[in-house]
Amino acid sequence: MPGPAPTERIRPEGRRNSQGIRVDPEAEVTHDPRQAVLSALVKHKPGVLAEVSGLFSRRQFNIESLTVGPTSDENIARMTILIEEPEPGIDQAKKQLQKLVPVISVTELEPEALRRELALIKVGGEKPDDVNAVAEMYDGQAVDASTDSVTVEITGSKQKIDAAVEAFKQFDVQEIVRTGAAALERGPKTLDTDV
Amino acid sequence: MSERASVPAEDEQQEETEAEEQTQAPVTTGAQSVVRALENAGAEYVFGVQGGAIMPVYDALYDSDITHVTMAHEQGASHAADAYGIVTGDPGVCFATSGPGATNLVTGIADANMDSDPMIALTGQVPSNFVGNDAFQETDTVGITQPITKESYFANHSDTVGHDVSEAFALADAGRQGPTLVDLPKDITQGETDVEPNPPTTPDTYHVQEEADEADVQAAADALAAADRPVILSGGGVIKADASNALREFAMEYEIPVITTMPGIGSFPEDHELSLEWAGMHGTGYANMAITNTDCMLAIGTRFDDRLTGGVDSFAPDAEVIHVDIDPAEISKNIYADYPLIGDAREVLRQLFDAMPRAPDADEWREQCQTWKDEFPMSYEMPDDEPLKPQYVVETFSDVTPEDTIVCTGVGQHQMWASQFWEYTEPRTWVSSHGLGTMGYGVPAAIGAKLAAPDQEVVCFDGDGSFLMTVQGLSVAVRENLDITYVILNNEAVGMVRQWQDGFYEGRRMASEYPWIPQFDKLAEAFGARGFRLEDSEDVEETIQAARDYDGPSVIDAHIDPGENVFPMVPSGGDNGLFALEEDHLEML
Ligand SMILES: Cc1ncc(C[n+]2csc(CCOP(=O)(O)OP(=O)(O)O)c2C)c(N)n1
Numbered sequence: 001m002p003g004p005a006p007t008e009r010i011r012p013e014g015r016r017n018s019q020g021i022r023v024d025p026e027a028e029v030t031h032d033p034r035q036a037v038l039s040a041l042v043k044h045k046p047g048v049l050a051e052v053s054g055l056f057s058r059r060q061f062n063i064e065s066l067t068v069g070p071t072s073d074e075n076i077a078r079m080t081i082l083i084e085e086p087e088p089g090i091d092q093a094k095k096q097l098q099k100l101v102p103v104i105s106v107t108e109l110e111p112e113a114l115r116r117e118l119a120l121i122k123v124g125g126e127k128p129d130d131v132n133a134v135a136e137m138y139d140g141q142a143v144d145a146s147t148d149s150v151t152v153e154i155t156g157s158k159q160k161i162d163a164a165v166e167a168f169k170q171f172d173v174q175e176i177v178r179t180g181a182a183a184l185e186r187g188p189k190t191l192d193t194d195v
Numbered sequence: 196m197s198e199r200a201s202v203p204a205e206d207e208q209q210e211e212t213e214a215e216e217q218t219q220a221p222v223t224t225g226a227q228s229v230v231r232a233l234e235n236a237g238a239e240y241v242f243g244v245q246g247g248a249i250m251p252v253y254d255a256l257y258d259s260d261i262t263h264v265t266m267a268h269e270q271g272a273s274h275a276a277d278a279y280g281i282v283t284g285d286p287g288v289c290f291a292t293s294g295p296g297a298t299n300l301v302t303g304i305a306d307a308n309m310d311s312d313p314m315i316a317l318t319g320q321v322p323s324n325f326v327g328n329d330a331f332q333e334t335d336t337v338g339i340t341q342p343i344t345k346e347s348y349f350a351n352h353s354d355t356v357g358h359d360v361s362e363a364f365a366l367a368d369a370g371r372q373g374p375t376l377v378d379l380p381k382d383i384t385q386g387e388t389d390v391e392p393n394p395p396t397t398p399d400t401y402h403v404q405e406e407a408d409e410a411d412v413q414a415a416a417d418a419l420a421a422a423d424r425p426v427i428l429s430g431g432g433v434i435k436a437d438a439s440n441a442l443r444e445f446a447m448e449y450e451i452p453v454i455t456t457m458p459g460i461g462s463f464p465e466d467h468e469l470s471l472e473w474a475g476m477h478g479t480g481y482a483n484m485a486i487t488n489t490d491c492m493l494a495i496g497t498r499f500d501d502r503l504t505g506g507v508d509s510f511a512p513d514a515e516v517i518h519v520d521i522d523p524a525e526i527s528k529n530i531y532a533d534y535p536l537i538g539d540a541r542e543v544l545r546q547l548f549d550a551m552p553r554a555p556d557a558d559e560w561r562e563q564c565q566t567w568k569d570e571f572p573m574s575y576e577m578p579d580d581e582p583l584k585p586q587y588v589v590e591t592f593s594d595v596t597p598e599d600t601i602v603c604t605g606v607g608q609h610q611m612w613a614s615q616f617w618e619y620t621e622p623r624t625w626v627s628s629h630g631l632g633t634m635g636y637g638v639p640a641a642i643g644a645k646l647a648a649p650d651q652e653v654v655c656f657d658g659d660g661s662f663l664m665t666v667q668g669l670s671v672a673v674r675e676n677l678d679i680t681y682v683i684l685n686n687e688a689v690g691m692v693r694q695w696q697d698g699f700y701e702g703r704r705m706a707s708e709y710p711w712i713p714q715f716d717k718l719a720e721a722f723g724a725r726g727f728r729l730e731d732s733e734d735v736e737e738t739i740q741a742a743r744d745y746d747g748p749s750v751i752d753a754h755i756d757p758g759e760n761v762f763p764m765v766p767s768g769g770d771n772g773l774f775a776l777e778e779d780h781l782e783m784l
Contacts, residue, residue: 002480002570002571002572002574002776003480003567003569003570003571003776004570005780005783006772006773006774006775006780006783006784007773007783009484009772009773010484010488010772011487011488011772012487012488012512012513013512013513014512014513015508015509015512016507016508016509016510016512016530016531017508018507018508019507019531020499020507020510020527020529020530020531021531022512022513022514022531043400046349047337047341047349050338050341051341054341054342055342058342088527088531091527092524092527092528095523095524095526096524098523098524099522099523099524100346101345101346101366101398101400101401102346102400103400104400
C-alpha cells in the first residue's frame with residue numbers, strides 16, 4: 001500500500017483568501033469594494049462598445065455606468081467607466097480592458113477628478129413655476145415645456161442628480177434619462193497630449 | 196496530399212518561392228488579397244470545408260501553393276488547425292463558410308483561446324447589403340466569437356481585407372498566442388482590388404513587453420535563492436515561448452525541482468531526477484505534495500487554472516509566488532504574485548539565470564521530494580486474470596516509441612492515463628484540450644499534428660465517447676493517408692463522468708454508460724483505415740506493433756477494464772495535498 005492517507009500527510013500552516021492572497025490563518029482578510037473611475041481611449045469604430053461591455057459582463061465586473069463619446073481626434077473615442085469592486089477586481093478590470101485590441105490606453109482617474117452626469121427629467125405641466133424653482137436649486141433649467149409637461153436639464157455629480165430626482169418626485173415624474181458619468185482629471189493633466 | 200500538389204523538398208521550395216516572387220500574379224480581387232496575405236505569412240496548410248459565402252476565397256486558393264485539407268466537419272477544421280499551431284508554434288489556419296460553417300468552428304476557437312494556441316479562422320459571410328437581415332446562412336460571427344478570440348475582424352472593404360488577414364495572422368502569433376478571426380462578406384472577397392496586403396504586423400495598439408524590469412528580476416532571484424523549499428511550476432507558456440531549453444538550464448544549474456502544469460507537459464523531461472511531473476486534479480502525488488509544501492514558487496507561463504490549484508485557499512499556502520507571464524492580466528488574477536515579472540518566458544528565464552546570487556540551499560527539500568516519489572509512486576495493479584488495464588496499454592506504447600512521438604487525446608479518463616503513464620521528454624509532443632476540455636478533440640487534432648510533423652510518429656489515445664464525437668475525421672486521415680495510430684481505451688462509458696457519479700452521486704450512473712457503441716475496428720475498416728481489436732494484456736505489444744507497422748491510419752479498439760478509475764484525484768475545489776489514492780480515500784476528504 002502506498003504512502004500516508006490524506007489526513008496523515010505533512011501539511012503547512014498557511015492559507016490564502018478567495019483572491020489568492022496569502023493571509024494570516026488567524027485573521028479574516030477581505031477587501032472591501034471601492035469605486036473606481038476608469039478612462040479609456042479607444043479606436044472609434046463599430047463594435048468597440050460591444051467588446052468592452054462584453055468583457056465586463058463576461059468577467060462579472062460590476063459596472064455602475066459607462067459613457068462613450070468622440071474626442072477631438074475623429075478616430076478616437078473616450079469611455080468613462082465607473083466600477084465598484086474590491087481592489088484586485090479593479091486591477092483585473094484595468095488589465096483586461098487594456099488587453100482589448102481596440103483599446104489605446106486605460107487610466108484610473110484620481111478620486112478628486114471632475115465627474116459630471118446629465119439628467120433630463122420630465123414632469124407634469126401643472127405647476128411650471130414650482131418646477132422652475134426646484135430646477136434652479138440644482139442649477140438646472142427647464143429646456144422644454146408644453147401644457148402637459150415640463151422637461152428639466154440638470155448637470156452635476158451623481159449625488160446632486162440623485163438629490164434632484166428625489167426633489168422632483170413631488171411633481172408627477174413622467175420620465176427620467178441619465179447619461180452616467182463623464183470624467184476628466186483636474187488641472188493640466190491629460191491622458192494623451194494629442195487627444 | 197489533398198487536392199493540391201504535395202510540399203516540395205526544401206531547396207526546391209526555396210527556388211520556387213524565389214521564382215514565384217518574380218512571377219506572382221497581381222492581386223485582382225479581395226479573395227486573392229486574402230490568400231496572398233496567408234502566403235506572405237507563411238501559411239502551409241488550410242483546414243476547412245467549402246460553402247457559398249467562402250467560395251470566392253476557395254477559388255483564389257486554387258492558384259496558390261497553400262495546401263487545403265478538406266475536413267469532414269468544421270469543428271475538426273478548427274481542432275486540426277489548433278493542433279498544427281501547438282506542434283509548429285505558428286498559427287494554424289481554418290476556413291468555414293458563413294452561418295453553420297462558422298458556428299461549427301466555434302468549439303475549436305474557444306478551445307484554442309483557453310489554451311493560448313495560435314490559430315486564425317477565416318469565415319465567409321453573406322454579402323454586406325444582407326448583413327443584419329437574417330439572410331440565408333447568416334450569423335453574427337464576430338459577435339459570437341468576440342469573447343473567445345484575441346480579436347475578431349469584420350472585413351468591410353476589398354482594398355483592406357488582405358491587410359485585415361495579415362494583421363489577424365500576426366496578432367494570433369504575437370505575445371500570448373491565441374486565436375483570431377476574420378469574417379469575410381462575399382461581396383468584399385469578390386470585389387475588385389489591386390491592393391497587395393501589407394506584411395504581417397500586429398495592430399499599433401498591441402504592445403508586448405519582452406524583458407522584465409531588472410530590479411524586479413533581482414528581487415525575485417534573491418527570494419528564490421533564499422528559499423528552503425523552492426519549486427518551479429512550468430506552464431504551457433514555457434512551451435509556447437520556446438523556453439524549454441532555458442528552463443532546463445535554469446533548473447539544472449540551481450537544482451530546483453520542477454513541476455509542470457498539464458499544458459506544460461514536455462517542457463521539462465519527466466525522466467530527469469528533478470522532475471516531479473505534473474500537478475493538479477489528477478497529477479502525481481509527489482507534485483501535489485511539493486506544491487502544497489513549497490515556500491517559494493517560480494511559476495512561469497501558467498494561468499493558475501482551477502484544475503491545477505484546487506481551492507485557492509489551500510494552494511501553495513506557504514509560498515511566496517514569483518509569477519512570470521507575457522500577459523500582465525494573468526498576474527494576480529487567480530493567485531496573488533509577490534513578485535510579478537512581465538515578459539517573454541525565455542527572456543525572463545535568462546534574466547533570472549544571471550541574477551541568481553547562488554543556488555538555494557535545498558538538499559533536505561530535494562530529499563523530501565524524493566521520499567514523496569517513493570511514497571506515492573504512479574502505479575496500478577494488474578493481476579494476471581484481470582481484464583486489460585488502460586495504464587498498461589499507454590505505458591507499453593510509450594516504451595516502444597521514439598522520444599519525439601506526438602501524443603494527442605480526447606477528453607476523459609483516457610486523457611489522464613495518457614498524461615500520467617506516457618513519459619514525456621520533449622516540448623510540443625503533448626497535444627490535448629486543457630482549458631475547454633473538448634471531447635472529440637483527438638481525431639482531428641491528430642490529423643493537424645501529423646501534417647505539422649510528418650516525420651514524427653503520432654498516436655492518439657481516445658475514449659469511446661470522445662472518438663464518436665468526431666469519428667468522421669477518419670475519412671480525412673484515410674484520404675490523406677496519414678500514418679496515425681488511434682487507440683481507443685474503450686470502457687463502453689463516458690468513463691470520467693461515471694467515475695464522478697460513483698464517487699459523488701452514490702453510483703447513480705445517469706446517461707454515462709454506452710453499451711451500444713459500435714465495433715470500432717470494423718468502423719475503422721469501413722472508413723478504409725486498418726482496424727484492430729485488443730482484449731488481452733498478452734496481445735498488447737503485438738497489436739501496437741502491427742498498428743505502428745501499418746502505413747496509414749489504424750484504430751486499435753482496446754477493451755479495457757470498465758471498473759478502472761483515475762487516481763490520484765483531488766476532488767474539485769479541494770486541497771492538493773489531500774489527494775485520494777483510491778476510492779476509500781475520497782470518503783475521508
Ligand atoms: C463536448 C463535451 N461534452 C461533454 C463533456 C463532459 N465530459 C467530460 S469527460 C467525459 C467522458 C468522456 O468519455 P470518453 O471519451 O469515453 O472517455 P473516458 O472518460 O471513458 O476515457 C464527458 C462526457 C466534455 N468534456 N466535452
